Amino acid sequence: MWQNIVVFLVIGAIIAGAVAKIITDRRKGVKCPGCPYCKDCSAGTICSLQNDIGADEK
Numbered sequence: 001m002w003q004n005i006v007v008f009l010v011i012g013a014i015i016a017g018a019v020a021k022i023i024t025d026r027r028k029g030v031k032c033p034g035c036p037y038c039k040d041c042s043a044g045t046i047c048s049l050q051n052d053i054g055a056d057e058k
Contacts, residue, residue, distance in 0.1 A: 021033065
């Protein structure tokens, strides 16, 4: 019984942390929270397109 409660609390903490990070990133103006190039994206669109363009230039 207690093991189940601990597991649910850990999973809940992980989900709450992920949601909190997404919310704080959105308030900072980050378009794609998981993209490392999102602050450099001049168009503010899909970050994967910039990654493809950057790979071609190198």
